[in-house]
Amino acid sequence: MQQPPAFSWSLDYVTNSFYHFFSEVVRDYGKMGALQFVCLTIVTSVLLANVFSYLSMRINEKLKIRTIKSVRKQLFERITALPLGYFSNQRKGDLTSRVATDATELEYSISISLSLLFREPISLICFFIALFSISVKLTLFTLIIVPISGSLIAYLTKKMREKTKLGQEYIGSLISIVDETIGAMRIITGFNAQGYIRQKFENENERYARQLNSIARTRELVAPFSEFSGVLVVSIILLYGGSLVFSQDASLSASQFVAYIILFSQVLRPAKAISKGISDIQKGLSAADRIFEVIDTPSEINDTPQAKKMLGFEKRIEFRDVWFKYQEQWILKGVSFTIEKGEKVALVGETGSGKSTISDLIPRFYDIQKGEILIDDVPLQAIEMHSLRAQMGIVTQEAILFNDTIANNIAFAEEVSQEEIQEAAKIANAHDFILKTEKQYQSNVGDRGMKLSGGQRQRMTIARAVLKNPPILILDEATSALDVESEKLVQDALYKLMKNRTSLVIAHRLSTIQDADKILVLKNGEIIEQGTHETLLAQENGYYKRMTAVQIS
Numbered sequence: 001m002q003q004p005p006a007f008s009w010s011l012d013y014v015t016n017s018f019y020h021f022f023s024e025v026v027r028d029y030g031k032m033g034a035l036q037f038v039c040l041t042i043v044t045s046v047l048l049a050n051v052f053s054y055l056s057m058r059i060n061e062k063l064k065i066r067t068i069k070s071v072r073k074q075l076f077e078r079i080t081a082l083p084l085g086y087f088s089n090q091r092k093g094d095l096t097s098r099v100a101t102d103a104t105e106l107e108y109s110i111s112i113s114l115s116l117l118f119r120e121p122i123s124l125i126c127f128f129i130a131l132f133s134i135s136v137k138l139t140l141f142t143l144i145i146v147p148i149s150g151s152l153i154a155y156l157t158k159k160m161r162e163k164t165k166l167g168q169e170y171i172g173s174l175i176s177i178v179d180e181t182i183g184a185m186r187i188i189t190g191f192n193a194q195g196y197i198r199q200k201f202e203n204e205n206e207r208y209a210r211q212l213n214s215i216a217r218t219r220e221l222v223a224p225f226s227e228f229s230g231v232l233v234v235s236i237i238l239l240y241g242g243s244l245v246f247s248q249d250a251s252l253s254a255s256q257f258v259a260y261i262i263l264f265s266q267v268l269r270p271a272k273a274i275s276k277g278i279s280d281i282q283k284g285l286s287a288a289d290r291i292f293e294v295i296d297t298p299s300e301i302n303d304t305p306q307a308k309k310m311l312g313f314e315k316r317i318e319f320r321d322v323w324f325k326y327q328e329q330w331i332l333k334g335v336s337f338t339i340e341k342g343e344k345v346a347l348v349g350e351t352g353s354g355k356s357t358i359s360d361l362i363p364r365f366y367d368i369q370k371g372e373i374l375i376d377d378v379p380l381q382a383i384e385m386h387s388l389r390a391q392m393g394i395v396t397q398e399a400i401l402f403n404d405t406i407a408n409n410i411a412f413a414e415e416v417s418q419e420e421i422q423e424a425a426k427i428a429n430a431h432d433f434i435l436k437t438e439k440q441y442q443s444n445v446g447d448r449g450m451k452l453s454g455g456q457r458q459r460m461t462i463a464r465a466v467l468k469n470p471p472i473l474i475l476d477e478a479t480s481a482l483d484v485e486s487e488k489l490v491q492d493a494l495y496k497l498m499k500n501r502t503s504l505v506i507a508h509r510l511s512t513i514q515d516a517d518k519i520l521v522l523k524n525g526e527i528i529e530q531g532t533h534e535t536l537l538a539q540e541n542g543y544y545k546r547m548t549a550v551q552i553s
Contacts, residue, residue: 068110071106076099079095085300085366096176098294102288119270127264135256138240141237163211164285164286165289167286174201177200181201241261301365308383309383312471321371324368331354332525333526335525346519348519353522359504364385375388394474395461399457404444405442406460409449421463424466445460473504475507510544529544
């Protein structure tokens with residue numbers, strides 16, 4: 001009986017062990033048994049290879065999907081946490097592109113990265129261990145030559161990453177144009193501007209296509225250059241290795257050199273796969289840069305560690321010498337006033353005088369640069385923002401609705417009953433028109449509420465504020481989109497709602513705020529007059545008096 005080969009860390013040991021085991025099978029079970037053993041070995045190995053291949057793909061996909069899910073979640077959470085000032089400097093389509101297009105590119109790159117991270121590097125390590133076992137000197141020479149060609153490939157991939165990032169900015173602009181076009185189709189059609197908007201899209205589309213061509217040229221250079229550099233490296237190794245053999249170097253025989261060249265040619269496959277994979281990953285890296293640019297954006301408005309929850313509203317809202325600007329120009333200049341609990345205070349003035357800015361500062365959508373805003377004698381920065389905004393109901397000039405049912409738009413993040421929703425709709429004069437829709441409160445309002453008229457959309461947003469039943473109301477041109485009949489009904493409902501509540505009302509129609517406890521008249525960011533409707537009208541040559549006269553005439 002032949003003895004098994006002595007153990008050693010070498011390829012010869014594995015080969016000789018197989019031969020020994022196979023000869024034992026032939027001796028014990030005959031040639032037919034050996035054939036059956038070979039067939040069983042082939043079937044088992046292929047089965048195991050496919051099982052492990054399936055498992056690796058499932059693990060790969062699961063890891064990729066979970067990673068992208070987490071990235072999209074973090075990105076969306078960050079977008080919803082950023083202050084309003086951030087969005088004034090960003091195009092909506094570009095942010096949409098980061099959530100959709102860039103995340104998809106990152107998903108593809110993660111799949112490639114997992115292969116590059118595990119399979120190909122392990123293959124390379126195994127090959128180089130075998131190469132070192134044949135010739136240490138020749139392998140060290142190889143490791144000096146290979147990085148030279150690798151550095152040129154790295155340069156190409158760096159250029160491609162820069163071009164890819166620019167291309168993804170272009171697709172963001174393209175999506176912005178599409179988004180703006182869909183939202184403004186009424187205006188585009190009304191002004192016969194289809195040709196203009198198509199040309200605008202075509203210009204952006206052409207710019208994006210040119211950038212894609214530039215990316216493709218750089219990417220397609222990587223593979224042929226990688227192959228050429230591989231052949232060049234093999235040729236140099238042939239020259240150097242051949243010189244060692246011809247000089248009868250004891251460390252390398254002719255047969256070992258042939259085996260070395262054959263083995264080194266196998267190194268090129270994972271090396272090429274890595275270089276191609278790296279070039280493919282560049283798009284994902286550029287996408288990741290754009291995604292994490294948003295995720296890592298610091299918020300300028302945050303709760304301080306000492307911020308306390310606001311449990312209710314008891315006394316007053318006070319502005320003390322408040323100065324505010326969005327960029328360079330001051331919007332508010334030393335504004336000071338007080339809104340006592342239960343008061344209805346109105347802001348009037350020309351467009352751009354700072355009325356809407358004041359209404360945005362109370363819920364702390366922006367932070368002021370100078371002065372102080374206090375609620376119940378506590379600075380806004382010392383109040384936890386979520387609890388601050390929970391005390392407020394806001395109706396904006398633009399009726400903001402979501403592509404959802406009427407009931408969900410009115411309830412909007414509040415856990416309420418159908419009866420409460422209907423009661424709020426009745427107060428806002430919306431119940432009657434809702435009953436006339438196809439599915440009543442379960443009717444879908446369409447994208448941005450486009451299935452409803454402007455007055456209907458505004459009444460639904462008023463119903464939303466009514467349902468929240470907050471102690472502080474901020475009404476920014478709340479009745480501007482209503483017809484005369486609806487305005488009277490809603491104004492009466494708002495009057496009842498504002499009773500015993502603190503209200504800040506912004507209105508261009510001065511007739512709607514004549515019953516206000518205090519009217520603040522703004523001009524160029526300053527309060528130039530304040531008082532009741534009657535006291536302001538009594539001022540000779542007063543600005544409010546002139547505004548009223550203009551609207552009456």
